Amino acid sequence: MPATPTRRKKRLGQLLARLRSDASKSLGDASALLRVSEPTISRYETGHVRPGWAALQALLALYNATDEERLEAGALWDDAGERATQVITPSGSPKAFRAFLRAEAEAHSARTLEPHVVPGLLQTHAYARAVNESGQQFHTAEPARYVTARLSRQARLAPPSPLRFHALIDEAVLHRAVGGPEVMAEQLHYLDDCAARENVTIQILPFSMGAYGTMSGGFTIIDYADPEDPPAVYLDYVAGGVWVENVNDVHHFAEMFSEIASSALRTDESVELIRERAKALG
Structure with a gap:
């Protein structure tokens, strides 16, 4: 099943995108650090995928995140991991x-x-x-x-x-x-x-x-x-x-x-x- 963005993961992704922009880092910089593709970093930032804890910490270090920003990212990461109520969707639904x-x-x-x-x-x-x-x-x-x-x-x-x-x-x-x-x-x-x-x-x-x-x-x-x-x-x-x-x-x-x-x-x-x-x- 393809990953789907959720509101919680989007909040984390928006923070990561902002921190990357503030640090003047490119998708390539982040992908090279984690040894993943640029589309994977993009999926982190769009909320399609929740990064692992180690990947999150590596990105925060790359972006020179402050202690306050690290706390915020950690809280959002925890929140993004909470399971939303599962809903069955019929095939072909708009x-x-x-x-x-x-x-x-x-x-x-x-x-x-x-x-x-x-x-x-x-x-x-x-x-x-x-x-x-x-x-x-x-x-x-x-x-x-x-x-x-x-x-x-x-x-x-x-x-x-x-x-x-x-x-x-x-x-x-x-x-x-x-x-x-x-x-x-x-x-x-x-x-x-x-x-x-x-x-x-x-x-x-x-x-x-x-x-x-x-x-x-x-x-x-x-x-x-x-x-x-x-x-x-x-x-x-x-x-x-x-x-x-x-x-x-x-x-x-x-x-x-x-x-x-x-x-x-x-x-x-x-x-x-x-x-x-x-x-x-x-």
């Missing part, structure tokens, strides 16, 4: 979606607006399967692979470092019997259970609310614990997805999310509505 899964695995919190279906992190197996059996024209793998991948993401909601997740869900989602009444009833009961978690907030956008936001589709805002890692927005669509990282645009999405949340049902009202719909399905 590159942007794979990047979204990696970001979600490393995030501190996520805020999502979902006008059409239950958010993936809150779906049951049967509901996820019903969703993925639809629209097979755009799927390159069996529905079971997509279901497994989607459900593997739910580990992020569990200890020891659970993701803080805030979902705004259109009331229409509660009424669309995806998979039939039994599947939908099970899904609604599971939503009720999820809403009881301390790290999960669910708010329903009632029909009576009228228009909200731009009414142009859903989005997810990814936030990180480190203030040096700016939030980003992921927009999902049938043929792939796209990232929004412009600071002003992300700010607009965050403002829109807060505005919609302030007009949505309270969490207790949302749970009551979810239970009513589940009861209606029997």
Whole structure:
């Protein structure tokens, strides 16, 4: 499996690239010292590969790193070695979606607006399967692979470092019997259970609310614990997805999310509505 960059490894790589630049050293200088190729040094700096401890110390010496910089590099090296939650990705998944899964695995919190279906992190197996059996024209793998991948993401909601997740869900989602009444009833009961978690907030956008936001589709805002890692927005669509990282645009999405949340049902009202719909399905 090819190495993939993670946010933690990128932070270490950025520091190494800065130290090399400040020391006026070339990729060739670093590669000659370690007796590796220049592309390997480049992969260190782009966050694709975490250097070994001995290689890191040799580079820091070459770059004349200060004691403070050595401490910072050591802390980042330790952090980069921590295993993120493993997420299964179906073959053929768009590159942007794979990047979204990696970001979600490393995030501190996520805020999502979902006008059409239950958010993936809150779906049951049967509901996820019903969703993925639809629209097979755009799927390159069996529905079971997509279901497994989607459900593997739910580990992020569990200890020891659970993701803080805030979902705004259109009331229409509660009424669309995806998979039939039994599947939908099970899904609604599971939503009720999820809403009881301390790290999960669910708010329903009632029909009576009228228009909200731009009414142009859903989005997810990814936030990180480190203030040096700016939030980003992921927009999902049938043929792939796209990232929004412009600071002003992300700010607009965050403002829109807060505005919609302030007009949505309270969490207790949302749970009551979810239970009513589940009861209606029997």
